[in-house]
Amino acid sequence: MVLSTRVRMARNLDKWTFTHWSKKEVLKELGEKIKEVVLGTKLLGDGLLINMDDLSEMERMMLAERRLISQKMVRLFQNRSLIVSKDEGLGVMINEEDHLRLYATDAGLSVKKVFSKVNSLDDQLDKKLNYAFSERFGYLTACPTNVGTGLRVSTLVHLPGLVLNNDIRQVIDGMRHVRLSVRGTYGEGSEVIGNFFQISNSITLGLSEVETVENMEMHIRKVLEFEKKARNRLMKEAHTLLEDKVYRSFGVLKNARIINSKEAMKLISDVRMGVGLKILSDIKLSNLNEMLTRLQPIHLQNFSGKAMTPEERDIARADLIRSVLS
Amino acid sequence: MVLSTRVRMARNLDKWTFTHWSKKEVLKELGEKIKEVVLGTKLLGDGLLINMDDLSEMERMMLAERRLISQKMVRLFQNRSLIVSKDEGLGVMINEEDHLRLYATDAGLSVKKVFSKVNSLDDQLDKKLNYAFSERFGYLTACPTNVGTGLRVSTLVHLPGLVLNNDIRQVIDGMRHVRLSVRGTYGEGSEVIGNFFQISNSITLGLSEVETVENMEMHIRKVLEFEKKARNRLMKEAHTLLEDKVYRSFGVLKNARIINSKEAMKLISDVRMGVGLKILSDIKLSNLNEMLTRLQPIHLQNFSGKAMTPEERDIARADLIRSVLS
Numbered sequence: 011m012v013l014s015t016r017v018r019m020a021r022n023l024d025k026w027t028f029t030h031w032s033k034k035e036v037l038k039e040l041g042e043k044i045k046e047v048v049l050g051t052k053l054l055g056d057g058l059l060i061n062m063d064d065l066s067e068m069e070r071m072m073l074a075e076r077r078l079i080s081q082k083m084v085r086l087f088q089n090r091s092l093i094v095s096k097d098e099g100l101g102v103m104i105n106e107e108d109h110l111r112l113y114a115t116d117a118g119l120s121v122k123k124v125f126s127k128v129n130s131l132d133d134q135l136d137k138k139l140n141y142a143f144s145e146r147f148g149y150l151t152a153c154p155t156n157v158g159t160g161l162r163v164s165t166l167v168h169l170p171g172l173v174l175n176n177d178i179r180q181v182i183d184g185m186r187h188v189r190l191s192v193r194g195t196y197g198e199g200s201e202v203i204g205n206f207f208q209i210s211n212s213i214t215l216g217l218s219e220v221e222t223v224e225n226m227e228m229h230i231r232k233v234l235e236f237e238k239k240a241r242n243r244l245m246k247e248a249h250t251l252l253e254d255k256v257y258r259s260f261g262v263l264k265n266a267r268i269i270n271s272k273e274a275m276k277l278i279s280d281v282r283m284g285v286g287l288k289i290l291s292d293i294k295l296s297n298l299n300e301m302l303t304r305l306q307p308i309h310l311q312n313f314s315g316k317a318m319t320p321e322e323r324d325i326a327r328a329d330l331i332r333s334v335l336s
Numbered sequence: 337m338v339l340s341t342r343v344r345m346a347r348n349l350d351k352w353t354f355t356h357w358s359k360k361e362v363l364k365e366l367g368e369k370i371k372e373v374v375l376g377t378k379l380l381g382d383g384l385l386i387n388m389d390d391l392s393e394m395e396r397m398m399l400a401e402r403r404l405i406s407q408k409m410v411r412l413f414q415n416r417s418l419i420v421s422k423d424e425g426l427g428v429m430i431n432e433e434d435h436l437r438l439y440a441t442d443a444g445l446s447v448k449k450v451f452s453k454v455n456s457l458d459d460q461l462d463k464k465l466n467y468a469f470s471e472r473f474g475y476l477t478a479c480p481t482n483v484g485t486g487l488r489v490s491t492l493v494h495l496p497g498l499v500l501n502n503d504i505r506q507v508i509d510g511m512r513h514v515r516l517s518v519r520g521t522y523g524e525g526s527e528v529i530g531n532f533f534q535i536s537n538s539i540t541l542g543l544s545e546v547e548t549v550e551n552m553e554m555h556i557r558k559v560l561e562f563e564k565k566a567r568n569r570l571m572k573e574a575h576t577l578l579e580d581k582v583y584r585s586f587g588v589l590k591n592a593r594i595i596n597s598k599e600a601m602k603l604i605s606d607v608r609m610g611v612g613l614k615i616l617s618d619i620k621l622s623n624l625n626e627m628l629t630r631l632q633p634i635h636l637q638n639f640s641g642k643a644m645t646p647e648e649r650d651i652a653r654a655d656l657i658r659s660v661l662s
Binding site: 253 | 577580591
């Protein structure tokens with residue numbers, strides 16, 4: 011039910027102006043300094059350094075679709091860099107909104123493990139870099155919403171049971187009540203499609219990092235319990251209806267020749283639920299999750315080896331899905 | 337594109353009152369007389385005699401779904417009988433609307449062949465039975481719309497290309513102009529579902545039997561040419577869209593767990609078109625045609641071996657379709 015967990019920390023260096031205030035030369039000097047330190051750590055010593063100035067827009071969009079850089083970094087790329095581990099599970103964006111954005115990701119619900127990875131990197135960097143830190147506020151960040159821990163824990167969860175059961179509204183209200191924010195798959199302002207929800211902490215002040223992590227894990231586990239109950243109830247009370255829904259979506263995914271991304275996500279959502287409920291076997295959840303990444307426009311273009319119109323993309327998307335499912 | 341051709345003749349005996357005016361005893365006497373003569377012919381000598389009084393309503397409905405008797409005969413069954421060949425291709429309803437209703441059916445477009453089968457039977461019966469015939473009007477029948485030849489030629493045709501192309505309206509108007517009647521699959525007043533049209537001659541006066549048959553065959557061939565052109569044009573101009581439509585319907589049919597009869601017919605229509613256009617292979621048209629018969633309520637009930645609610649039928653229908661397609 012949890013596709014991935016992601017933890018990121020926003021950090022800035024003392025005495026240096028924030029990125030959006032800095033002149034080119036300053037960004038350049040600061041970038042070089044940070045890169046050297048990051049590549050000097052044990053954790054990212056063998057990481058891949060990618061300077062955004064060396065990439066085409068398409069290549070930057072590709073990195074954004076893989077969530078290795080932000081959408082903001084696709085547009086504002088000069089003197090920006092990424093250092094990322096080979097397994098893509100640990101990385102640092104340099105000169106993004108903050109001087110450093112450390113992040114770690116992993117499949118499934120593993121908030122503590124993912125936090126400890128990024129926390130270890132933070133500890134190593136802390137020894138070499140002079141972080142902007144206030145005894146009163148904590149870490150200082152370019153945007154006030156990050157001040158304090160600078161910590162954002164997000165999980166991408168799949169809640170079709172609660173949506174079908176019409177309990178999702180109540181669950182979302184509950185999460186907002188405990189200061190979690192709930193969004194669509196593609197972050198802030200994005201629409202919820204295919205019952206995929208991104209849940210993250212919305213406050214960074216007044217709580218320690220460890221408290222944030224533990225809180226998050228506890229609340230997500232509660233939501234997952236609700237989802238499980240909803241699915242069990244549906245299996246009991248509407249088994250054939252559920253089966254019908256899952257199999258129809260599977261049949262369309264396996265056969266369509268033209269499919270837009272919204273419909274694809276909805277159908278994949280049904281199939282994922284079917285795998286979770288053991289209605290469908292022989293399909294790996296990891297394949298479906300990977301498919302969600304590969305279906306994005308630039309990945310798709312890459313799969314087809316050429317630039318495409320939206321109509322051509324709908325055809326390529328259907329081709330890709332069939333090739334993954336067969 | 338043509339699922340079946342059916343020719344029927346309405347005949348009555350001179351000096352006997354029409355069926356709906358006759359008392360029980362008269363119907364009984366007349367019935368016995370006709371049965372003996374029909375079973376004495378070469379063509380139906382080894383035919384199966386079924387007296388409606390011996391059947392349950394369910395059994396009569398089953399015969400109606402196989403088009404061996406009319407819906408009217410399901411309700412008005414006393415002293416009515418059917419004599420039908422073992423291959424179900426030639427039959428006589430006795431004491432239906434008319435004293436005799438002779439019919440022959442065959443798959444595909446074979447108007448002359450089907451007509452000659454029923455015509456031979458008619459010739460044999462004519463020698464033994466004194467038909468009610470007027471030099472001025474022709475054969476006299478219970479309903480004035482059949483007076484004359486008493487001949488009705490119907491073909492069940494599948495015209496998805498003309499529907500998709502939006503030319504169907506014009507073609508139907510054209511057929512009505514030449515005095516053909518166009519209806520849904522289940523005869524008079526029935527809705528057109530899945531692009532299956534029943535086309536038949538609407539006049540029985542002023543034309544000989546042979547003219548009726550030749551006219552019909554000629555007009556149907558014209559319609560089939562239009563349908564072929566429509567399909568070719570679609571294949572050229574909207575190939576992927578057509579493929580997408582066919583494969584999606586195929587995927588749903590192969591996977592649904594609940595399906596009502598209207599949706600089933602629509603999806604089967606798309607799949608039939610896909611087979612015709614060679615988009616789909618490995619599916620026999622004859623299987624799809626047989627499926628259309630087997631999907632009817634009583635056949636379905638028979639397949640499942642028990643009486644069913646409409647909800648249960650929708651599940652049994654999906655089961656049957658999957659079993660045929662796999």
